[in-house]
Amino acid sequence: MNFADLGNDLYTGKKSIPVVRQRRTYYIVSLVLMAIAIAGLGINKLNLGLEFSGGSEFRVTSSSVPSDYEFKARDALGAAEDSTGVRVSKLGAGTVRVQTERLDDAESANVRTQLAKTFSVKEDQVSATFIGPSWGDSVTKQALRALIIFLVLVAGVLAIYFRNWKMAAAALIALVHDLIITVGIYSFSKFEVSPATMIGFLTVLGYSIYDTVVVFDKVRENTNEAFANGRMSFAKAANLAVNQTLVRSINTTVIGVLPILAVLVVGVLFLGPGTLLDLALVLFIGILVGAYSSIFLATPLLVSLRSKDPAVVDLDKRSSRSEAKRAKEMAAAPVGAGASSTAAAASGASVDGVTSSGAPMATDEESATITGRQVHKYAQAGPRNQPKRAPKSRRK
Numbered sequence: 001m002n003f004a005d006l007g008n009d010l011y012t013g014k015k016s017i018p019v020v021r022q023r024r025t026y027y028i029v030s031l032v033l034m035a036i037a038i039a040g041l042g043i044n045k046l047n048l049g050l051e052f053s054g055g056s057e058f059r060v061t062s063s064s065v066p067s068d069y070e071f072k073a074r075d076a077l078g079a080a081e082d083s084t085g086v087r088v089s090k091l092g093a094g095t096v097r098v099q100t101e102r103l104d105d106a107e108s109a110n111v112r113t114q115l116a117k118t119f120s121v122k123e124d125q126v127s128a129t130f131i132g133p134s135w136g137d138s139v140t141k142q143a144l145r146a147l148i149i150f151l152v153l154v155a156g157v158l159a160i161y162f163r164n165w166k167m168a169a170a171a172l173i174a175l176v177h178d179l180i181i182t183v184g185i186y187s188f189s190k191f192e193v194s195p196a197t198m199i200g201f202l203t204v205l206g207y208s209i210y211d212t213v214v215v216f217d218k219v220r221e222n223t224n225e226a227f228a229n230g231r232m233s234f235a236k237a238a239n240l241a242v243n244q245t246l247v248r249s250i251n252t253t254v255i256g257v258l259p260i261l262a263v264l265v266v267g268v269l270f271l272g273p274g275t276l277l278d279l280a281l282v283l284f285i286g287i288l289v290g291a292y293s294s295i296f297l298a299t300p301l302l303v304s305l306r307s308k309d310p311a312v313v314d315l316d317k318r319s320s321r322s323e324a325k326r327a328k329e330m331a332a333a334p335v336g337a338g339a340s341s342t343a344a345a346a347s348g349a350s351v352d353g354v355t356s357s358g359a360p361m362a363t364d365e366e367s368a369t370i371t372g373r374q375v376h377k378y379a380q381a382g383p384r385n386q387p388k389r390a391p392k393s394r395r396k
Contacts, residue, residue: 006247010243010244010246010247011243011244011247013240013243015243016239016240016243017242017243017246018239019239019242019243019295019296019299019300020235020236020238020239020242020299020300020303021235021239023300023301023303023304026296026297026300027297027300030177030293030296030297033181033184034177034180034181034184036184037180037181037183037184037185037187038180038184040184040187040188041183041184041187043187044187044188044190045187046183046186046187046193047186047190047191047192047193048192048193049192049193049194049195049197050099050131051131051139051194051195052137052139052140052193052194054102054131054132055099055100055101055102055130055131056099056100056101056102056103056108056111056128056129056130056131057097057098057099057100057128057129057130057131058097058098058099058100058111058112058115058126058127058128058129059091059095059096059097059098059126059127059129060073060095060096060098060115060116060119060121060125060126061094061095061121061125061126061127062094062095062096062119062120062121062125063094064094065090065093065094065095065096065119066119069088069090069096069119070088072118072119073088073096073098073115073118074086074088075118076111076114076115076117076118077098077100077111077114077115086098086099086100087099087100096119098111098115102130102132103130108128108130111128112126112128139195143195143198146198146202147201147202150202150205151172151175154168154171154172154175154205154209155168155169155171155172156168158171158172158209158213158216161213162216162220166302166305166306167216167220167302169301169305170298170299170301170302170305171209171212171213171216171298173297173298173301174208174212174293174294174297174298174301175205175208175209175293177289177293177297178204178205178208178286178289178290178293179201179205181289182201182204182282182285182286182289185285186282186285191281192278194278196276196278196279196282197278197279197281197282199279200278200279200281200282200283200286201282201286203279203282203283203286204282204283204285204286204287204289204290205286205290207256207286207287207290208286208289208290208293208294211249211252211290211291211294212293212294212298214245214248214249214294215241215242215245215249215294215295215298215299216298216299216302218241218244218245219237219238219241219242219299219302221241222237222238222240222241222244223237223238223241225237226315226319227311227315230315230318230319230321230322231319231322231323232319233315233316233319233320234303234306234307234312234315234316235303235307235316236319238299238302238303239299241299242295242299246295249291249294249295250291252291253287253288253291256287257284257287257288260280260283260284260287261284263276263277263280264277264280264281264284267280
């Protein structure tokens with residue numbers, strides 16, 4: 001079976017992945033991942049970039065950067081390899097970036113001179129930039145403020161759109177889950193957190209909420225139909241919605257991740273650390289985490305939050321009665337009756353001498369088949385005995 005057939009079977013309900021029924025398993029997985037991420041934040045903390053922590057940055061522009069550029073840069077500053085206050089990286093093919101703690105003017109001028117001598121370039125090819133801690137603190141506060149405003153606006157829009165605050169709550173919990181796990185991965189991997197990373201965080205949250213809204217829209221459609229006819233419980237209708245949107249979510253994730261992966265490879269191999277790599281990295285991690293939460297966390301959370309609602313409890317009772325009635329009817333029907341009636345309906349068989357289309361059946365013995373069944377009068381002649389049409393030249 002190919003992917004298209006699987007998607008069709010999931011959409012029609014022929015096959016089903018019990019996401020909602022096994023929601024406790026996914027809750028446990030998410031809680032464990034979040035606990036590990038929070039522990040990582042407490043142990044390792046985030047590797048904040050110069051824009052957040054403040055300090056001095058030097059960039060050496062050279063026609064060719066030696067392979068041991070990091071050792072030479074640290075030697076010029078008199079810093080050991082394990083010095084936490086000095087970070088050396090390569091930008092593109094001809095730029096070496098050196099970040100240090102805050103230096104005064106005299107120290108900064110001395111470092112510029114030493115770097116110029118070490119890399120055999122002119123001193124004007126070594127740029128120096130100073131970022132104060134107050135500016136970094138301001139950036140941090142603005143980023144947190146933007147995050148809070150984003151979450152509040154998302155909650156309000158979802159509550160208005162779905163007319164149900166529990167849908168908004170489930171979506172927000174899934175967003176917080178994505179944020180915590182993504183930040184935890186950064187704490188363990190020691191990836192640098194820059195302003196581009198913060199922009200990426202907000203972009204990831206926007207993607208995650210978009211995917212969740214698509215799933216919730218299908219959940220609302222299925223559950224409204226279930227409330228109307230009472231044939232399916234709220235949990236089953238929600239699970240069907242997840243299965244119906246599963247292939248779409250996977251396709252969207254793959255299409256979104258592939259170009260980002262290409263940017264990551266180019267950034268790591270050729271460009272080095274920078275805005276493009278920082279943005280691509282957080283998008284790659286966040287999209288994968290967001291796809292998981294929109295499928296395996298958001299809808300199960302919604303089912304759990306609404307499980308005690310009077311309307312949902314009443315629907316579950318109605319669906320149970322409906323299922324019991326259908327099972328009783330199937331058990332009471334004679335063996336093969338369902339198949340016979342279905343085959344008769346499909347073939348146009350007669351009921352009391354009349355076909356499903358309302359035409360009378362032939363009753364003479366000549367029209368009977370070997371099995372004794374009557375053949376419709378329009379089929380008795382057969383294709384060979386049908387009247388032939390006159391040639392085009394004789395037609396009026």
